[in-house]
Amino acid sequence: MSNRFTLPTYFYAKAYNEGSDHTVKVFLDDVCITEQNIPASEEQVLKFDDIHNWQEAGHHVVRINWDGKEEAENKWIKIWRLAVNDQMLPVFAFRYLPKETEFIKDNPKLVREKITKPGQTYGWYGDLIHRFSLGNPKEIASGLKDSPHRLSGIVDYEIYTDIEQSSIVKRLKRND
Amino acid sequence: MINRYDTFTSLKEVVLGQVNMSLVNLIKDERERDFLQAVLEQTNDSLNQIKKIYKDEGIKVHRPMMVEYDPNVEYTMPTFSLKAVGNPLAAADNFLTIADAVIEMSSVSEHNYFDYVQYQHIWRDQFKEGSRWLSMPRPTYNPLDIDHYTWRQGGEPLADAPAFLPCGQHIFHQEILSPDDVSAVVTDTALKWMQREFPQFEYIPMAKTKGHLDGYVHIVKPGLILSAFPKSELHPIFKSWEVCELEPENYNDVKLFTEFMQDDDYENTTLAVNCFNINENKVMMLKHVMDRHPETMRIMEKANVDLVPIEYDMVRWVNQSIGCVNNAVHREGGRENYF
Numbered sequence: 001m002s003n004r005f006t007l008p009t010y011f012y013a014k015a016y017n018e019g020s021d022h023t024v025k026v027f028l029d030d031v032c033i034t035e036q037n038i039p040a041s042e043e044q045v046l047k048f049d050d051i052h053n054w055q056e057a058g059h060h061v062v063r064i065n066w067d068g069k070e071e072a073e074n075k076w077i078k079i080w081r082l083a084v085n086d087q088m089l090p091v092f093a094f095r096y097l098p099k100e101t102e103f104i105k106d107n108p109k110l111v112r113e114k115i116t117k118p119g120q121t122y123g124w125y126g127d128l129i130h131r132f133s134l135g136n137p138k139e140i141a142s143g144l145k146d147s148p149h150r151l152s153g154i155v156d157y158e159i160y161t162d163i164e165q166s167s168i169v170k171r172l173k174r175n176d
Numbered sequence: 177m178i179n180r181y182d183t184f185t186s187l188k189e190v191v192l193g194q195v196n197m198s199l200v201n202l203i204k205d206e207r208e209r210d211f212l213q214a215v216l217e218q219t220n221d222s223l224n225q226i227k228k229i230y231k232d233e234g235i236k237v238h239r240p241m242m243v244e245y246d247p248n249v250e251y252t253m254p255t256f257s258l259k260a261v262g263n264p265l266a267a268a269d270n271f272l273t274i275a276d277a278v279i280e281m282s283s284v285s286e287h288n289y290f291d292y293v294q295y296q297h298i299w300r301d302q303f304k305e306g307s308r309w310l311s312m313p314r315p316t317y318n319p320l321d322i323d324h325y326t327w328r329q330g331g332e333p334l335a336d337a338p339a340f341l342p343c344g345q346h347i348f349h350q351e352i353l354s355p356d357d358v359s360a361v362v363t364d365t366a367l368k369w370m371q372r373e374f375p376q377f378e379y380i381p382m383a384k385t386k387g388h389l390d391g392y393v394h395i396v397k398p399g400l401i402l403s404a405f406p407k408s409e410l411h412p413i414f415k416s417w418e419v420c421e422l423e424p425e426n427y428n429d430v431k432l433f434t435e436f437m438q439d440d441d442y443e444n445t446t447l448a449v450n451c452f453n454i455n456e457n458k459v460m461m462l463k464h465v466m467d468r469h470p471e472t473m474r475i476m477e478k479a480n481v482d483l484v485p486i487e488y489d490m491v492r493w494v495n496q497s498i499g500c501v502n503n504a505v506h507r508e509g510g511r512e513n514y515f
Contacts, residue, residue: 092492097207112214117489129208145256145286148202152212153195153219153263155495 004161005134007085009052010172011062014080016043019072022125027063028052040072054084057135057161058143062089064128067099071125078121082130083172084159089130091120093157098126132157137165178307178505180273182343184397185509186455189236191298192227193267193501195220198245199260215493219265222488223501226460229484233454238301238505240264240294255318256286264294266496268390268503271295272337274347274374275511277308282315284334284361289317302505312369335366338388338500342377343395344512346413350389351381361387376511380411390499394449396420397456398514400479402449402472413515420475422448422465450497452504460484460498462491 015024017040024046025035033052038044054060066077079091096115098104104111104124114124122128131149133140133156140158150156160166179188195216203209230237243261251258270291272279278299280292292311303309315332339362341348347370350362371379384405385392393410394402400418403410407419448465459476463485466473476483491497 095208095211097205097211115211116214116218116493127207141285145258147287148204148259149212150287151258151260151262152199152202153216153265153494153496154212155493 003053005054005056006051007054007161008083009048009050009054010081010083010086011046011048012079012081013046013064013077014043015046015066015077017041017068017072017075019074020068020070022066022068022075024077025065027061027065028054029060046077052084054134057139058133059147060084060132060134060159062130062132064094065126066122066128067125071101071103076121076123077128079128080120081172084132084134085161086163086172087159087166088172089132089157089159092118093155094118094122094128094130096122096124096126096128098124101125130157132159134159134161136161177305178273178276178278178302179510180342180504180507181275181345181511182507182509182514183341183395183499183504184453184456185507187233187235187453187504187507189238189504189506190230191238191240191267191271191295191503191505192223192230193265193496194240194242194294195223195265196242196245196263198242199263201245201247202260215490216263219488219490219494222486222490225486225488226498226502229454229460235454236506238298240267241297243290243294251290253289253317255316256289258287258290261290261293262287264291265494266500267295268338268500269336269388269496271299271503272340273503273505274340274342275308275376276306277310278302278505279337279373280311281337282312282332282334282366283336284363285336286317298505310373312366331365332363333366333369335362335370336388337503338390339366340370341382341389341393341395344509344514345376345378346380346513346515347374347377348380348382348389348393348411350385350387351383353386380413382411384409388500390450390497392449394451394499396451396453396459396476396481397479400475400481402451404449418475418479420472422469422472450499452498452502454484455508456481458482458484460486460502462498463487464489 020040023037026033033048082089096118133143144150144156147156197216200209200212203212245260270281270283270288299309313333315334339350352364392404402420406421451459451461453459457480459481461483466485486498
């Protein structure tokens, strides 16, 4: 059923793994919108450009789960765009939650450095999570005061159901 | 004793924000908690750099007292409740020091409501020394009073301190465009309240600003301003000033700045202008901004301004830059006319 939370949702990324078959799943809240099994040594585009019903105002999550049969040194997933209702969410702001492997356990300093300054290219299997608040200004403000992330001091990104409320620089340009 | 009329004269006393690590326990997911802990620890490292600079400069530093997170406690008002008192990182957001007074602001965001409990000891001591201690009228944030578009304009006096930028006998403030301006960090009622309480200042709206002014401009010294706008878009009062422009970028071009870091986001880039003066010739600035804007560095050098680099990469996550985590209590300058 269409409502004001049924919104264009756009995701564009690329993934590569030199040494192993691997799988990328993209979840919008709990809904898996795409699952791609990618053969080793093939660079693959991951794209979602469709209408999604986000159901209600409040906190929402985009989660990318990346895993593979084996570890490989040369593997990556690179995220280029994420937009909801034609408003971009910055791709550098994914929370990077690597799968716990021996390497991850043995290199806490490197992991800490990478998860806090991830850029847009990720080299370890695991989850990438982007959180945002959706709604009109009142709904967003109301939701933010309950946000544990906001209270703890982390930025909450905002997506307006009326795009005119958003900052112009955050609007998606589809031809880029 | 509070004395603050500007952003650039010699700093004698300051409030430096604090990181409350106990708030990581608000996050249920263990891996996300680890991430937040890493962000806050590195933020704390940045604050410690700043603290050391103040020590070396002989500047008196005050710190907020944190309210430890307790999952069994909820902070409740008639129209809302909070799970915790927020992180007291942004010492400048909710307290405007102006002239010989501090104003406890009524933030546009409910989640800042209880912030005052973390700073009251500082203002109490300033009051004992002879400063004025004021509070804006307490807002209700009553959701019944507000509708879809006019929620910030229903008569509530709401303002964040960085909606105002003092410069001697002038106070610049965020432009109030219309009732549906959702980015407003000051309401019309709050601006009128300020003007009545502090009539000795001349108030000047800063066009095209849609948030905290310290994300748009920084007055480095009389005659020199860092700006996210070109000179043509600044108020004509700056016509004889040198404008050092750090223009905002957007989300469209992803350019890696270092292996780990990119600086293409609007918020961070405007935060490039968010600096804090030790005096007219010494300014703390984000190190990655200095690395990225060599032309700005040349202009500052020419103006005889030493830049002190602060390694503070976590600004992207906490969105509180150098000017936000520091609140000047006492600067040397008075109510001069700098124009």
